[in-house]
Amino acid sequence: MKRRIIDIISAASVCAGLLVSWRLIIFIFQLPAYLLPSPISVTQAVIQRFPSLLVSLGITSMAAGGGWLASIVVGIIVAIVFAQSHWIRRMFYPYTLLLQTVPIVAIAPLILMWVGTGTFAVGVITFIICLPPVIANTTQGLISTDKNLVSLFLMHNSFGSGLLPELRYRLQLLWKLQLPSAMPALFVGIRISSGIAVIGAIVGELFAGSSRVGVGGLGYAITYANAQLQTDYLFALVFFASGLGFAFFFLASFLEWYFLHNWHESALSPEED
Amino acid sequence: MTLPLPNIQEPQPITTPSGQVELRAVTKRYGNGSPVLEDINLSIAESEFVSIIGPSGCGKSTLLKLVAGLTRLSSGSVRVAGVEPVRARKMMSFMFQDATLLPWRTVQRNVELSTELHGVKKAERAAIAGEMLSLVGLSQVAHQFPRQLSGGMKMRVSIARALSTRPKVLLMDEPFAALDELTRDRLNEELLRLRAEGRWTGLFVTHSVAEAVFLSDRIIVLAAQPGRVTYDLPIHFSFPRNAELRLRAEFEEAVIEVSKNLRGVMERRKEGKEP
Numbered sequence A: 001m002k003r004r005i006i007d008i009i010s011a012a013s014v015c016a017g018l019l020v021s022w023r024l025i026i027f028i029f030q031l032p033a034y035l036l037p038s039p040i041s042v043t044q045a046v047i048q049r050f051p052s053l054l055v056s057l058g059i060t061s062m063a064a065g066g067g068w069l070a071s072i073v074v075g076i077i078v079a080i081v082f083a084q085s086h087w088i089r090r091m092f093y094p095y096t097l098l099l100q101t102v103p104i105v106a107i108a109p110l111i112l113m114w115v116g117t118g119t120f121a122v123g124v125i126t127f128i129i130c131l132p133p134v135i136a137n138t139t140q141g142l143i144s145t146d147k148n149l150v151s152l153f154l155m156h157n158s159f160g161s162g163l164l165p166e167l168r169y170r171l172q173l174l175w176k177l178q179l180p181s182a183m184p185a186l187f188v189g190i191r192i193s194s195g196i197a198v199i200g201a202i203v204g205e206l207f208a209g210s211s212r213v214g215v216g217g218l219g220y221a222i223t224y225a226n227a228q229l230q231t232d233y234l235f236a237l238v239f240f241a242s243g244l245g246f247a248f249f250f251l252a253s254f255l256e257w258y259f260l261h262n263w264h265e266s267a268l269s270p271e272e273d
Numbered sequence B: 001m002t003l004p005l006p007n008i009q010e011p012q013p014i015t016t017p018s019g020q021v022e023l024r025a026v027t028k029r030y031g032n033g034s035p036v037l038e039d040i041n042l043s044i045a046e047s048e049f050v051s052i053i054g055p056s057g058c059g060k061s062t063l064l065k066l067v068a069g070l071t072r073l074s075s076g077s078v079r080v081a082g083v084e085p086v087r088a089r090k091m092m093s094f095m096f097q098d099a100t101l102l103p104w105r106t107v108q109r110n111v112e113l114s115t116e117l118h119g120v121k122k123a124e125r126a127a128i129a130g131e132m133l134s135l136v137g138l139s140q141v142a143h144q145f146p147r148q149l150s151g152g153m154k155m156r157v158s159i160a161r162a163l164s165t166r167p168k169v170l171l172m173d174e175p176f177a178a179l180d181e182l183t184r185d186r187l188n189e190e191l192l193r194l195r196a197e198g199r200w201t202g203l204f205v206t207h208s209v210a211e212a213v214f215l216s217d218r219i220i221v222l223a224a225q226p227g228r229v230t231y232d233l234p235i236h237f238s239f240p241r242n243a244e245l246r247l248r249a250e251f252e253e254a255v256i257e258v259s260k261n262l263r264g265v266m267e268r269r270k271e272g273k274e275p
């Protein structure tokens, strides 16, 4: 409890220090508000334009959340297919890496051409950049199951031989051994992609703009505020975007803790033992 | 009800197998490499306990995997209860060097795993697991998770899981190697007690001569590169054996005898193979 309080105090003082130096920099260099607005005017911008900020936040959350969720579902399915044979992995795994190294900024306009502008397109862009970490980590988790445990499942396999029994055996292995042992790796993938989901959505929105004039996600509003030289509002948007990214990361970490704290050691804090 | 069908599906070896586990002229190579095991002949009688000992890399684990049907043999034949290993899997259990428990399952559910894979119904396998846990003295931790147990307790869970399917043949690959000596001795005594109750055939790989002497009816010493049976030593101490046996002079002598043979195998390997 005492440590908690000390933690909070130290975090708050760092925050206060940052705000003070922010104000000081403006004062010392005599910066105009369109270059660097003061903390107070940013706060005012947040208060005044709170409704539209919330709308933008909502739109971006939906696109980022949807793309992220889709990447988890599709990523797990692809990883399960990849885990079935090393031939499949050899043939298709390089393309996963390719997907990861493709500069999203370069293909974003293409995607918009294909699926149109708006929240859906932004979701697709988010999905694309979130997918590789989920696939890579989950595949790794699925195939690095303890060899002896796989032998154990094989030894006690009671399905007999043939195509259908083989399939049932694979499903049993997947369900009772591989998926549970891949959970920690899966959550690493989810956590990594949670960090980039919001970035992906905002990059998408920079291009996709909005389907209705004047209403769009944080990325759209950022381009708008930038064009209008509304730097205080721009700052407010950037803070909200970071906050959203943090919320995603926090959600991923919470889910990881929730599902794994019962058995996986890395989710246990040292005090708990 | 079974009809006396003519036995057509299983080509019988010319010399009828007498042992529960029979290896004839078994050779095993991985890929195109040099043989890991060469011309192994071994016959293990029903409810016999045989330890296999030999230098690291001589193919002890490979031998167990062959008997378990977990790897293909290159030539020769392996029979378990007269049939091919893959067909006899249901009557075998395997124990590994570490307990290989599922960390997300409780002790009880871990013990149930082997019967669950055999397709035993829920109520029945729970009953069996309960019985096995009390047999290894772990009833009070049935609802804990593996990470809450000591190494020795985990190994006991592993034993309980292996015995739940009531195997006729128990294959053990250095099951106690990771434990401290005291725990290992205690588990050895327990293993003997369990064997007296279960009457299974044991095939036990170890690096500890004392452990092998204490447990076994017979000790097989393998030489390396390629793995061959060089000694087949009977151990004559009567059963039931207990902790007191380790203090007797004859026990000490037997350990020295086996160690000498093992040493001989190691030295010959040095002379022969070192460039």
Ligand SMILES: Nc1ncnc2c1ncn2[C@@H]1O[C@H](COP(=O)(O)OP(=O)(O)OP(=O)(O)O)[C@@H](O)[C@H]1O
Residues within 6 Å of the ligand: B030, B036, B055, B056, B057, B058, B059, B060, B061, B062, B063
């Ligand atoms: N899956 C495999 N593929 C290729 N070579 C293998 C494989 N498994 C084992 N070997 C080789 O076969 C030889 C015997 O291995 P094995 O594990 O049976 O030895 P071991 O007697 O059990 O050794 P240890 O006492 O160290 O456990 C070793 O040289 C090893 O490199």
Ligand SMILES: [Mg+2]
Residues within 6 Å of the ligand: B060, B061, B062, B173
């Ligand atoms: Mg081995």
